[in-house]
Amino acid sequence: MHACSTGVFTMKEDGDKYGVIVCSDCRKAKIIDLTKDRKTTECHRCGQRLILKKMKIHYRADSREEASWAIGQINARMNGEKMPEEMNDEKEELDPYQLAAKEAEHGDDERERMLIIGRVLTRELGSFDRSDLEKVFKMTDMDVEKDMIEKFRNLDEIYEPEHGTFKSVEG
Numbered sequence: 001m002h003a004c005s006t007g008v009f010t011m012k013e014d015g016d017k018y019g020v021i022v023c024s025d026c027r028k029a030k031i032i033d034l035t036k037d038r039k040t041t042e043c044h045r046c047g048q049r050l051i052l053k054k055m056k057i058h059y060r061a062d063s064r065e066e067a068s069w070a071i072g073q074i075n076a077r078m079n080g081e082k083m084p085e086e087m088n089d090e091k092e093e094l095d096p097y098q099l100a101a102k103e104a105e106h107g108d109d110e111r112e113r114m115l116i117i118g119r120v121l122t123r124e125l126g127s128f129d130r131s132d133l134e135k136v137f138k139m140t141d142m143d144v145e146k147d148m149i150e151k152f153r154n155l156d157e158i159y160e161p162e163h164g165t166f167k168s169v170e171g
């Protein structure tokens with residue numbers, strides 16, 4: 001039984017149709033068919049000829065699907081990337097106002113939160129007006145104040161292409 005160098009998997013003892021190897025040159029993971037008596041295989045990425053006898057089998061699987069899954073896990077780990085399922089796809093479901101409110105949470109003070117809201121609304125909507133701002137403000141703990149528009153006008157990166165319509169230069 002092989003030890004798993006990635007430390008992620010518990011080696012299965014019954015899986016022996018497919019193996020996952022990692023290219024010694026470029027670290028790309030690859031599925032090999034263990035039922036075929038092949039001596040070498042070529043790395044899809046860098047073309048390195050890999051001698052199977054010398055390769056460590058990082059994962060064994062009975063199905064190609066399972067081997068593919070293992071490759072995804074290994075590649076992600078090697079690249080230091082997040083696993084796809086951990087990625088935040090929440091963003092796509094948020095409307096521009098929710099998105100602006102959410103991103104504004106990262107702002108340190110009111111001015112910064114306003115700048116973030118301006119950038120997000122410009123990015124998502126092209127431009128924005130008072131009613132757009134109110135929708136966002138209602139979702140945050142920021143006050144909808146009378147001078148809110150004045151405050152926005154006074155921000156360096158906010159400009160007003162038409163009266164009452166705003167854009168951020170950073171959007």
Ligand SMILES: [Zn+2]
Pocket residue numbers: 023024025026027028043044045046047048
């Ligand atoms: Zn390679």
